[in-house]
Amino acid sequence: MAERGGLISTSELADLLGRSETRVYDCTTYLDYQPEGSAVPYLVVPGRRTFEEAHIPGADFLDLQGEFSDSSTELRFMMPRLPQLEAAFARHGVGDGSRVVLYSIGTAMWATRFWWMLQSLGFDALVLDGGLDKWKAEGRAIETGPAKGYPQASFTAKPRPGLFIDKREMQKASTNRSTVVVNALGPQFHKGLEPSRYGRAGRIPGSVNVPAATLIDAASKTFLPPEEVAPKFAAQGITNDKRVVAYCGGGISATIDLFQLHRLGYDHITLYDGSMGEWAKDESLPIETG
Numbered sequence: 001m002a003e004r005g006g007l008i009s010t011s012e013l014a015d016l017l018g019r020s021e022t023r024v025y026d027c028t029t030y031l032d033y034q035p036e037g038s039a040v041p042y043l044v045v046p047g048r049r050t051f052e053e054a055h056i057p058g059a060d061f062l063d064l065q066g067e068f069s070d071s072s073t074e075l076r077f078m079m080p081r082l083p084q085l086e087a088a089f090a091r092h093g094v095g096d097g098s099r100v101v102l103y104s105i106g107t108a109m110w111a112t113r114f115w116w117m118l119q120s121l122g123f124d125a126l127v128l129d130g131g132l133d134k135w136k137a138e139g140r141a142i143e144t145g146p147a148k149g150y151p152q153a154s155f156t157a158k159p160r161p162g163l164f165i166d167k168r169e170m171q172k173a174s175t176n177r178s179t180v181v182v183n184a185l186g187p188q189f190h191k192g193l194e195p196s197r198y199g200r201a202g203r204i205p206g207s208v209n210v211p212a213a214t215l216i217d218a219a220s221k222t223f224l225p226p227e228e229v230a231p232k233f234a235a236q237g238i239t240n241d242k243r244v245v246a247y248c249g250g251g252i253s254a255t256i257d258l259f260q261l262h263r264l265g266y267d268h269i270t271l272y273d274g275s276m277g278e279w280a281k282d283e284s285l286p287i288e289t290g
Helices: 010-016 048-053 082-091 109-120 131-137 167-173 226-234 254-263 275-279
Strands: 022-026 029-033 042-046 099-103 126-128 179-183 243-247 269-272
Touching (some): 010 131, 099 131, 109 126, 109 254, 126 131, 167 179, 167 269, 167 275, 226 254, 243 275, 254 269
Parallel strands (some): 022 099, 179 243
């Protein structure tokens, strides 16, 4: 099976550290889940504290909600306008000729979210397999303290259309026979067996379930190889001749599904950015359970 790029190993990254073009970013965010009935399902906590406790030498920190999300909406982590993104990435040293490596702690979804955002801007970044967890487990060098940052760069996006869709487009996609809608949340949430933090329990009608957690090795935090994940998608009717739209709770974990589909060679893949954080709250939209 031909494997498309996007993944970099810890040993490969170790060889790149110190090169002038290398840019390494910790993308970690933490979700402080609130008690049921709270006004918001979770509080967003940037991973600066854990970054300062330990990070890959030379790395910078990216604050997803603080700098790289739309602050004009109550929904978390929504893609902002292009000028904001260009300016934010340029401030952090992403530019022409940069070799960008993204990682996060505990789960790859924060790194894959930034990877997907950069994909939509026409920039091909790399995701560190196993993240900081694997890097530290191997006894590799770490740094502590605040980020030193990279020199300001010039970042000009070359947008790739169709990588993000909104609620209206999601409604059309959910009834399109040439499209498969895939839910990256766990099966208990997909079936509506547990209360949802986002609103009504259940799923977008017609969607299939490939949980993001099943696409990564739980012990090593590394991505499962293509030959292991391909059958998981095929079993849900996801084939390369169809458009695939992924969603989750807030448009984050679904990017793990998209990253694995990218590695498998899928070209027509899309993220519903609002995901259940938007859909489940809108009483005019249908919900499916069972």
